[in-house]
Amino acid sequence: QVTFTDLSSYEPAQWYWDFGDGSTAQDTSPVHLFAAEGTYYVCQTVSNANSADTFCQQVTLGLSAVEEAAKDEPRYQAVPNPARDVVEVRCEAPALREQSVIVRNALGVVVATGFFPPGSxxxxxxxxxxxxxxxxxxxxAEGQSLYTGKIIIQR
Incomplete structure (x- = not known):
């Protein structure tokens, strides 16, 4: 979803947006949902009693950095589970960047922390x-949660 903002001067009376995907709008500052990632040629035409003016710009849409990172992150598991004293958090593929692991109890209190260096x-x-x-x-990783799992402590 992309929000477009009209920055026109000279008091336009009408707006016409062509989003380059077959969709159009006549709002001042429309919000448009593109169906897929890709490059679109978006044009805005504004007019008033004296003239009309068109401005076009290429817009490239992809996954956000957070979505891209999450898409590439592997799954995790804690073993053994149930555990007694030590647990190993495993990643099914090597970490692409440093990742932190925070362990909390049921009250949300941090009871342990650790780090996956890149490649581990x-x-x-x-x-x-x-x-x-x-x-x-x-x-x-980089302040974004990638995965949350459970560990059972059994003595």
């Missing part, structure tokens, strides 16, 4: 001293 596929986390119950681990 596993990380050992010491959970000694944690009572029986459920913990949650979250894998993040």
């Amino acid at each position: 596929t596993s990380l050992r986390i010491n959970l000694r001293g944690q009572p029986e119950g459920m913990l949650f681990f979250t894998v993040t």
Whole structure:
């Protein structure tokens, strides 16, 4: 979804947008949902009692950086699960960038942390001293959550 903003001068009275995908609009600043990624040639024509003017610009749409990163991120698992003292968080493919792992208890309190350096596929986390119950681990990269999973502590 893309929001277009009219920056016209000279008090236009009419607006016409051609989004380059067969869709048009007559709003001042329309919001348009393109059906697919790609490059579109978007044109805006504005007119008033004296004249009409057209401005066109090429617009390239793709996945956002966050969506692109999430698409390429592998899945994770904690083993063994249930665990006693140490759990290994495994990634099914090498990490493409540094990723942090944060383990929280049911109250949301951080009980352990660790890091996957780029190229690694596993990380050992010491959970000694944690009572029986459920913990949650979250894998993040560049401030974005990539995966959240559960760890059961059983003694």
